[in-house]
Amino acid sequence: MIDVTIENFEAEVIHASMQTPVLVDFWAPWCGPCRTLGPILEKLETAYGGRFKLVKIDSDQEQQIASMFGVRSIPTCVLMVEGRPVDGFMGALPEGQVREFLDKHLPAGETIPEEEDLQEPEPETDLQTRLEQLQKAVQEKPDDEQARFDYVKLLLEMGLEDEAKVAFAPVIALAETSQRYGALKTWMDALDLVHHLGDANARLKELDAAIASNRRDFAARLERARILLAHNQWTAAMDELLEILMRDKGWEDGLARKAYVAILELIEPPRPPVAEGQIPPEDPTVASYRRRLSSVVLS
Structure with missing residues (x-):
């Protein structure tokens, strides 16, 4: 997972997507659904073994990029292939639906299946x-x-x-x-x-x-x-x-x-929470x- 700004957008998104599909996650620190979706995307980047690259863009800090993509609400995810957006989704989808989205567009390959009995609860x-x-x-x-x-x-x-x-x-x-x-x-x-x-x-x-x-x-x-x-x-x-x-x-x-x-x-x-006398x-x-x-x- 890579944090992208306007300075490295061309290299990490446009050029990178010429070789490997890039999933762009528009998020913000205050966004509750973003905090739900983020760990799912990071888990799936590992599970898909390099079949796609995940990048994150803080829509508050990088409003120019968010505007370029017409982002109106967050979280919004956009899949880039060969330098252009091919599909996307909005909202904190559960893991199964994100997998369905990825499987529609990514080349075939080995994928770690979704776990049924997790030691820690899924974010959703x-x-x-x-x-x-x-x-x-x-x-x-x-x-x-x-x-x-x-x-x-x-x-x-x-x-x-x-x-x-x-x-x-x-x-x-x-x-x-x-x-x-x-x-x-x-x-x-x-x-x-x-x-x-x-x-x-x-x-x-x-x-x-x-x-x-x-x-x-x-x-x-x-x-x-x-x-x-x-x-x-x-x-x-x-x-x-x-x-x-x-x-x-x-x-x-x-x-x-x-x-x-x-x-x-x-x-x-x-x-x-902080210690007594300290300001959070x-x-x-x-x-x-x-x-x-x-x-x-x-x-």
Whole structure:
């Protein structure tokens, strides 16, 4: 597995795929489904014995490459053969489905079969276990804000939007006063917007044209940010919101700032436990975007 940037993209992806198929995994550190899929891909690279090469691209850090491939949500995987993309898939597929995808395109060869009795649970099993644990925690303590936030967030990460809405319904009235619940509502509202649009890509082109003709079309920028949010393009959405804030910090009673803060809440990963008196390390992406917000708001 190789981490690819714009500097080594040509060599590690384009040129390398002339000899061996290259599977490009677009991911981000904050993405829960990415953390599920990643170990599966790494395991399969070994199991397939050199029949394909795995590379990983951080879509936050390498937005130029992600844009080249039209990545709208992550995880997204693209298979490159002889310098061009031949197929791909989105989402954290289970190992069996990833194998089916690879077998359609890779040359025949020896492959280590999928293990039936693993000593450690598969990542997708871990995800399901985590979901069940959170569901139980919410049932036992309905007022536990952190547990409900984590539960609804995981449901949304897994694409289970209807289940997320059911779990969120008992506390939706608190979205105005709770930062966590407000962040979840912002995400779900963005998802509803995209569902109603039908063709989100066509709408993005319309919004791009509107913004190109009027850089202060804040309504278009906000809608564009919401569409990006719905497709898990968190940092791109925040970049768009910053464009509003740099021009008018108070627009619509700080609507852009509120959406920006909501995204920061959503992408904040769980912090590891530390010794008493120590400050846990902050995720570098979250820290960077917090600084950008502060520099704009306080300027």
